[in-house]
Amino acid sequence: MSIEVRNVSKHFNAFRALNNINLDINSGELVALLGPSGCGKTTLLRIIAGLETPDAGNIVFHGEDVSGHDVRDRNVGFVFQHYALFRHMTVFDNVAFGLRMKPKKERPSEKVIAEKVHELLNMVQLDWLADRYPEQLSGGQRQRIALARALAVQPKILLLDEPFGALDAKVRKELRRWLARLHEEIHLTSVFVTHDQEEAMEVADRIVVMNKGVIEQIGAPGEVYEQPASDFVYHFLGDSNRLHLGDDQHILFRPHEVSLSRSELDDHRLAEVRDIRPLGAITRITLKIKDQDELIEAEVVKDHDSLSGLVRGESLFFKPRPSVVNGQR
């Protein structure tokens, strides 16, 4: 089911959370709303769900204007950052909740509900936890239960609010890959909110970069990274270095967009090595050049020629190779 967001604005007292947002999400797509905290991404997600009412604008699901529909009639699955599992219910009862709340005529029998719940628990690989209470589960397990609970009512749209935000780094990584695989299997139109650009790049089909209540750019992960529409997008999607060229001119480049050498080469600048950090597959070198206080960070593969035997204080020659031409910005 497709989602259209039409001219949506929202204020909280004097604070402008969303300013005339327009967004089309295609059926079956997995879209990330990416931005710093306070940029309005969660508000937008909650407006799509019907948990908040916009001051102006419409939400359209598959051609039908649902702006006036109550939360319970929108048929969206919603996953909260802090899970929001019902603490006094077992895992089984949590997942069964949506089915049991259906009006009597539509409500399946307890036997059908049990089958459905176990099917979902198997899907999230946690069937063995059916009798536990949420407080007995780890964060990653709780979030998977929350997802199973949201999917139980067969929503047409899945909305996830910082779903991995409360988890530790390793679990977060596992879970987001698992979510991407799950999305490939069930192809449910999904929108998730995140402030982590790596997460958005890794999981989403398209990324919506937001800042201060407006959309800065919409595009595929490669697009927003390689062709940022604004300085904000460029800085938000990755680390960057600034190299002053004199006369108030500078160029921006990413740490990996650099050529390093131990010996002097054409167009390469001399720099002093301030720090060397092996980060697994890559190594990060912090460089200091003469006429600039801002340090330069360079990232190269760990077995790069220039690294062998390199120690702090030595000299290196570097040259920026920005893929994005944004020199004068």
Added chain:
Amino acid sequence: MTSATLTANANSARRGNPLARRLLIAGAWLVFALFLLLPLLVVLSEAFKQGVGTFFTAILEPDAISALKLTLTAVAIAVPLNLVFGVSAAWCVSKYEFTGKSLLVTLIDLPFSVSPVIAGLIYVLLFGAQGYFGQWLSDHDIQIVFAIPGIVLATIFVTVPFVARELIPLMQEQGTQEEEAARLLGANGWQMFWHVTLPNIKWGLIYGVVLCTARAMGEFGAVSVVSGHIRGLTNTLPLHVEILYNEYNHVAAFSVASLLLALALIILLLKQWSEARLSRLKSNADEE
């Protein structure tokens, strides 16, 4: 103060000097024994001074029975009303933002700060024969002051804060996400309340109701002003005790007092039980 915070305080004290610890504990017990335990024993010993027979005569006397009935009636009306009011008020305060919210919270606390006697006088001033509504009420043959409605009203007034006060922090701490999740899963307002909100606040609610009941049974000041002390009609148990005592009928007074005491002990046990459940719930939430 809940037992959870008491336990926390005890934990930090345990690390201190052992002598100081013993002195403090001994002091606490001494105060407890002198000011609480001893009076209770006196009440009981006075009640049974002339034997079990006299005790039962005193508490089975028609006026005493009628006082007991009236007390239970006032409790039976005031407590459910405060239950409904308390849950609604706590719900509004903790789940919605609206203007006048802090004023509402302050008003809920008002009965704690106003002396019960003044509360009683307010009702006399409003509904008494010379009161604002006195003429209208007597024209319509409705009696509030010096009758059961006045006693119930006074009881409601002094017990208003108990349920709401207990629930507001609990519901604020729990937030609205589970309710939102329930609505997203298709639950209507009533289903959400019954299946999600109520189970989450259950123990806090029971605790509040127990406190409310205890206060409703024991209330003296406000009820005394509006009751008129008509024997067998508008006397509650505490008022009946006072009358007997003023008549130098000490044994009867203490017998009825021990009846009140027995009710209080039952309430205390209920309170202990709900409090234990509540603090267990809270410590579980803290572990998250």
